[in-house]
Amino acid sequence: MAAKKVLGNDPFKRGAAPRVPLAARPSLKTAGARPQTPELQTPPPKKATRRDATPPSPAAHASAPTLAADPIPHAGVPVAVPLGRGPAAHPGSPVLAVDPIRHEATPEAFSLGAAPARHRHSPFLSADPVAHPDAPVGLSLSGARASSFTPVAHGNAPSALPLEVALPHAHSPGLRVDPVAHADAPVAQPLSGAVPHAHSPGLRVDPVAHADAPEARPFSHARSPSVRVDPVGHADTPEPRPLSHARSPSVRVDPVGHADTPEVQPVLRAHSPNLGADPIPHAGVPLSVPLAEGQPPARALTEAEAPCDDANSTDARAPITPRRHGPTPLLSRAGAVASLQGLTGAVRALLGASGKDTRVDAFGRDEALVASLQPLADALYDRYWRVTVAGANLVPSGASILVANHAGALPIDGPLLHHALRRQRADLKPARWLLEDQLFHAPGLGVLWNRLGAVRASPENAMQLLEEQTPVVVFPEGIQGLSKPFSERYQLQRFGRGGYVKIAARAGVPIVPVAIVGAEESVPLLARLPGSALGVSFLPLTLPPLPARWFIQFGSPIRVEGGAEAAGDLAFVQRLNEQVRDTIDVMLKDLLSRRDGIF
Amino acid sequence: MVAGRTSRRVGVTGAASDLGRGLLPRLLADPKIDEIVVFDVTRPVDVPERVRFVRLDLLRQGVEGDLERALTDAGLDALYHLAFVNSRVHRASFAHELEVIGTLNLLAAAGAVKVPRLIVPSLTVLYGARAQSPAYAPETQPLSAVQGVRFVNDRLEVERQLSQFAERFPDVEVLILRFAPIVGPGSNNPFTRLVRAQAVPTVLGFDPLWQVVHEDDAGRALHLALHTRARGVFNIVGEGVAPVSSLLRAAGVTPVPLAGPLLRTAIAAMEAVGLSVSPWALMDFxxxxxLADGRRAARDLHFLPHLPVHEAMATMTARRG
Structure with missing residues (x-):
C-alpha cells in the first residue's frame, strides 16, 4: 500500500486526499428517515452511558454475546473486558454486547479471539443473516480507503462496529443514512443494503461536513468518517471532538424520541477489547499482511481501548480518562510529591551526582529511582500520552528479543515500551532496552537512561541479559531511526546488519516485533544542530514532548531456529531481518491507518 | 598436579606488599602447606619464624642464576609473584625496573626450574574504559595501555611477558588474577589514594559504573588460586557495581562534577600543587x-566476594575516622 494511502489520515502529510465538494457528494436518504437535525451534538460519553437502555430486540438481546461469552479460552490472559460500562453495566443492551465482528481476512495479529465463533453470536448476524450475507462487512459506512481509528468504520472493515451495532437495533431510533460519500468510497452500497432492515430512525448518517468547521481543527482527518452518538435530549453541548475528521461522512446515531436509547457510546468505548487476547503464539508465522491484501485492519483502535488496557494490566488504577472528560490534573498531590522526589533523583543521576545510597543492578539500573518515578510515569502513560497497548500477552515469558521501530528526536520510546511491559506483563523481568552508543554515551541523558534501564547496545550485553531471562528491547534502526526528519516519520530505516537475529539464533530466543506509534509526533525532530562539542553526532531540535497518543502493538513471536549455525548464515540472517522489518512496517502502517487523530 | 598433593611448599615474592600481607596469614593458616618461602631484599617485619626467608634482589644484574638456585633448593610447588609497586613512588624508573625487569628475571628462572604453578596478580584497569567495550569485560578481552600512566603500562608489559611465558612453558600452570581496584584500610594503591582525598573531580554528565574488591576478598582469591585445578586468567571483582559518584560518596569523598574543559584545567592545577589524583588520560575511567566479568572466578576458582561494593568502600571511611 502506498504511503500516501497509509498516511492518508495524517494531516501533516502533503498530498492528503483531495477534498470533495459537498455538493458533488451523492446523497442517500433511506427509508424511515427522520428529519435531520443539523446541529448534532455529541453528549459527554458518560451521560450516554448512564442512560437506561431498553433492549430493542429480545432476539438480538438473547444472542448478544458479551466478551465473556467468548468460547475460546484465552489461556492465562485475562480477556480484557473493557465493556465495563457496556454490556455488564447494561445487560439489556445488545448493542453493547456486540463484539467487533471480525472479518474473515483479519490478520491474526489483530485477531479478536474467537472471531468466527463470535460471528454466530453476533446479534447482528443472527438477527438478519440472510439480508446481510456480507454481514460483517456490509454495514460499513465508508470506503476501503478511508481508515482511521474512528470506530466507525471504513470499507469492509469490521471496524465498522458501531454502525453494525446500531443497525441491528434498528428497530430503535430512527435510522437515517445520509452518506454523502466519496466518489471512490463504496459507502452508499453497504448502507443501502443495511438500512431497509432498520425499522428505526435513530441512526443518522450525516455525511455533510459538520458545522464545526474542519478548518478549526488543525488535526482533523481527511476523509475518515467519524461517529457521533447523539441521544437526543441531551442539551449539553457536545464537546466538539477536537480531532474530528473534516469532510468525512460522519455517522451520527441519533435515537431521537426513544427514551430508551440503546447505549451506543459504550460500544464505542468498549470496542474490541481483546486485541491482545490472542493467546496462541504464532510461532514462526509472521503477521499476516492486512494492508497488502487491501484489507483494512480488522478493527479500529481508539482511545477507547484504554480501559481495555487497564483491565488487562495488573494495575488496578482507574480507567484512563481521555481528553473528552475535561481537564483532570495529571497527578494527584501525593503523586506530585513522589514524582518530585523521583525527578530530583533523575536530575542527580543526570548530573552524575548520585547519593551514597544509590544502588544499581549489574547493568546500572536504579530500581529505587525507577520506582520513585513511577507515579509520574503512570501519569504520563495514562493521561498524557494515553498509551494504548495491544498484544502484550504475545510476549513470551522468559527471554525474548523485542524488536521495535525507533522514532522521535528523543529516545523516549525505550522507557515507554519498558513501562508498558512493566504494566502489562508484571510476570516478566523488567525489560531492558539497548541504546546505541551515541545516546548511551551522551552526557547526562545517557546516564539517566542507564539508570532507568537502558543498556549499551552490544551483542555481549544482549546475550548476558538473555541468559538472565530478561526481555531485551532492540531498536535495529539505531540512530538512523532518531535522526530522520519529521517528514519521513514512521518510515523504517535499514535494520542494521541484523545483529539481533544472530543473537536470537544464538540464544535460541524468539523475536517479537513491536510497532510503536506516537513517538514521532511527541518529539518531532525539527532540526539537527551540531553537537560535536558535547560528543554527540547532533543535537536534536525538538519541542517539549507533545501529548500525542501512543500505540504499542506487539506482534506474534517469531521463533528462530538453528542456533549458532544459523547465526553465521548471513543469508538467513538477512532474510529474517527483512521479514521482521516488513512485519513491523505492516504493523506500523496499520496502526497509522487506524489512528484516529494524533493528539 | 599440585592440587592432588597433600604437602606443599609455597614461595612468595613481594610478601611485604598489600597483597602479600593479605595472603601470608591465610597461607600460614592453611594446614595443607608445609613450608612458606619468602623471597625479598629484607626480611619482612611481622612475619613468623616458620616462614623461611631467602634474600634475593630481583633487580640485581645476573640474578637469574641465584634465583634458579634458590627456586631449585626450595623445591616449590607454587610461586606467588607479588612484587609490584602500588604505593606512591617518586622514582618511576625504580617501579618500572622492579615490575618489568624483576618479572622478566623471575620468569626466566621459573621457566628454567619449571615451577609447577605461578600465580601473578594483575589489574582490571588494563581492560581500559572504552566506549565500545561490552559492559563486562571477559578475561579474553584485549588489554590496552593508558598513555602516561606508569602503573598501568608497566603491568600491561608484565601481562605480555606472562602470556609469552605461558605459551613457552605449557607445563607451568600460570594463573593471572586481575583485580578490580582493591580497597580496604590496609591498602595503599592509586585507587585508595584517590578515595582518601577530600574531593575528587569527575566528569559532568557521566557517571560510569565501577567495581572494587575488598582487600580481604582479594587475599582470599589469591589463596584460592593455590588450590584450584584451573589455570589462566581470572577477573577478581567485588560484589555489585556502583556509579562512581555513589561509590566515592560511600567512602566519604565528595565527587565534584566538572565540565570536561574545566576538569582538564583542574587536573593541571592539582598537579601543580602536588595533589595529582590522576592524569587526564585516566579521565576515560x-x-x-x-567492569570485569567475575563469573569465571566464581565458577573455576570458587571465589565469591563477601563484601558488596558499598560496604567495601565504607571500610575506607572507617580508617580515616
Whole structure:
C-alpha cells in the first residue's frame, strides 16, 4: 500500500486526499428517515452511558454475546473486558454486547479471539443473516480507503462496529443514512443494503461536513468518517471532538424520541477489547499482511481501548480518562510529591551526582529511582500520552528479543515500551532496552537512561541479559531511526546488519516485533544542530514532548531456529531481518491507518 | 598436579606488599602447606619464624642464576609473584625496573626450574574504559595501555611477558588474577589514594559504573588460586557495581562534577600543587564504565566476594575516622 494511502489520515502529510465538494457528494436518504437535525451534538460519553437502555430486540438481546461469552479460552490472559460500562453495566443492551465482528481476512495479529465463533453470536448476524450475507462487512459506512481509528468504520472493515451495532437495533431510533460519500468510497452500497432492515430512525448518517468547521481543527482527518452518538435530549453541548475528521461522512446515531436509547457510546468505548487476547503464539508465522491484501485492519483502535488496557494490566488504577472528560490534573498531590522526589533523583543521576545510597543492578539500573518515578510515569502513560497497548500477552515469558521501530528526536520510546511491559506483563523481568552508543554515551541523558534501564547496545550485553531471562528491547534502526526528519516519520530505516537475529539464533530466543506509534509526533525532530562539542553526532531540535497518543502493538513471536549455525548464515540472517522489518512496517502502517487523530 | 598433593611448599615474592600481607596469614593458616618461602631484599617485619626467608634482589644484574638456585633448593610447588609497586613512588624508573625487569628475571628462572604453578596478580584497569567495550569485560578481552600512566603500562608489559611465558612453558600452570581496584584500610594503591582525598573531580554528565574488591576478598582469591585445578586468567571483582559518584560518596569523598574543559584545567592545577589524583588520560575511567566479568572466578576458582561494593568502600571511611 502506498504511503500516501497509509498516511492518508495524517494531516501533516502533503498530498492528503483531495477534498470533495459537498455538493458533488451523492446523497442517500433511506427509508424511515427522520428529519435531520443539523446541529448534532455529541453528549459527554458518560451521560450516554448512564442512560437506561431498553433492549430493542429480545432476539438480538438473547444472542448478544458479551466478551465473556467468548468460547475460546484465552489461556492465562485475562480477556480484557473493557465493556465495563457496556454490556455488564447494561445487560439489556445488545448493542453493547456486540463484539467487533471480525472479518474473515483479519490478520491474526489483530485477531479478536474467537472471531468466527463470535460471528454466530453476533446479534447482528443472527438477527438478519440472510439480508446481510456480507454481514460483517456490509454495514460499513465508508470506503476501503478511508481508515482511521474512528470506530466507525471504513470499507469492509469490521471496524465498522458501531454502525453494525446500531443497525441491528434498528428497530430503535430512527435510522437515517445520509452518506454523502466519496466518489471512490463504496459507502452508499453497504448502507443501502443495511438500512431497509432498520425499522428505526435513530441512526443518522450525516455525511455533510459538520458545522464545526474542519478548518478549526488543525488535526482533523481527511476523509475518515467519524461517529457521533447523539441521544437526543441531551442539551449539553457536545464537546466538539477536537480531532474530528473534516469532510468525512460522519455517522451520527441519533435515537431521537426513544427514551430508551440503546447505549451506543459504550460500544464505542468498549470496542474490541481483546486485541491482545490472542493467546496462541504464532510461532514462526509472521503477521499476516492486512494492508497488502487491501484489507483494512480488522478493527479500529481508539482511545477507547484504554480501559481495555487497564483491565488487562495488573494495575488496578482507574480507567484512563481521555481528553473528552475535561481537564483532570495529571497527578494527584501525593503523586506530585513522589514524582518530585523521583525527578530530583533523575536530575542527580543526570548530573552524575548520585547519593551514597544509590544502588544499581549489574547493568546500572536504579530500581529505587525507577520506582520513585513511577507515579509520574503512570501519569504520563495514562493521561498524557494515553498509551494504548495491544498484544502484550504475545510476549513470551522468559527471554525474548523485542524488536521495535525507533522514532522521535528523543529516545523516549525505550522507557515507554519498558513501562508498558512493566504494566502489562508484571510476570516478566523488567525489560531492558539497548541504546546505541551515541545516546548511551551522551552526557547526562545517557546516564539517566542507564539508570532507568537502558543498556549499551552490544551483542555481549544482549546475550548476558538473555541468559538472565530478561526481555531485551532492540531498536535495529539505531540512530538512523532518531535522526530522520519529521517528514519521513514512521518510515523504517535499514535494520542494521541484523545483529539481533544472530543473537536470537544464538540464544535460541524468539523475536517479537513491536510497532510503536506516537513517538514521532511527541518529539518531532525539527532540526539537527551540531553537537560535536558535547560528543554527540547532533543535537536534536525538538519541542517539549507533545501529548500525542501512543500505540504499542506487539506482534506474534517469531521463533528462530538453528542456533549458532544459523547465526553465521548471513543469508538467513538477512532474510529474517527483512521479514521482521516488513512485519513491523505492516504493523506500523496499520496502526497509522487506524489512528484516529494524533493528539 | 599440585592440587592432588597433600604437602606443599609455597614461595612468595613481594610478601611485604598489600597483597602479600593479605595472603601470608591465610597461607600460614592453611594446614595443607608445609613450608612458606619468602623471597625479598629484607626480611619482612611481622612475619613468623616458620616462614623461611631467602634474600634475593630481583633487580640485581645476573640474578637469574641465584634465583634458579634458590627456586631449585626450595623445591616449590607454587610461586606467588607479588612484587609490584602500588604505593606512591617518586622514582618511576625504580617501579618500572622492579615490575618489568624483576618479572622478566623471575620468569626466566621459573621457566628454567619449571615451577609447577605461578600465580601473578594483575589489574582490571588494563581492560581500559572504552566506549565500545561490552559492559563486562571477559578475561579474553584485549588489554590496552593508558598513555602516561606508569602503573598501568608497566603491568600491561608484565601481562605480555606472562602470556609469552605461558605459551613457552605449557607445563607451568600460570594463573593471572586481575583485580578490580582493591580497597580496604590496609591498602595503599592509586585507587585508595584517590578515595582518601577530600574531593575528587569527575566528569559532568557521566557517571560510569565501577567495581572494587575488598582487600580481604582479594587475599582470599589469591589463596584460592593455590588450590584450584584451573589455570589462566581470572577477573577478581567485588560484589555489585556502583556509579562512581555513589561509590566515592560511600567512602566519604565528595565527587565534584566538572565540565570536561574545566576538569582538564583542574587536573593541571592539582598537579601543580602536588595533589595529582590522576592524569587526564585516566579521565576515560570517569566517563565509561569499566567492569570485569567475575563469573569465571566464581565458577573455576570458587571465589565469591563477601563484601558488596558499598560496604567495601565504607571500610575506607572507617580508617580515616
Amino acid at each position: 570517569f566517563r565509561y564504565a569499566w
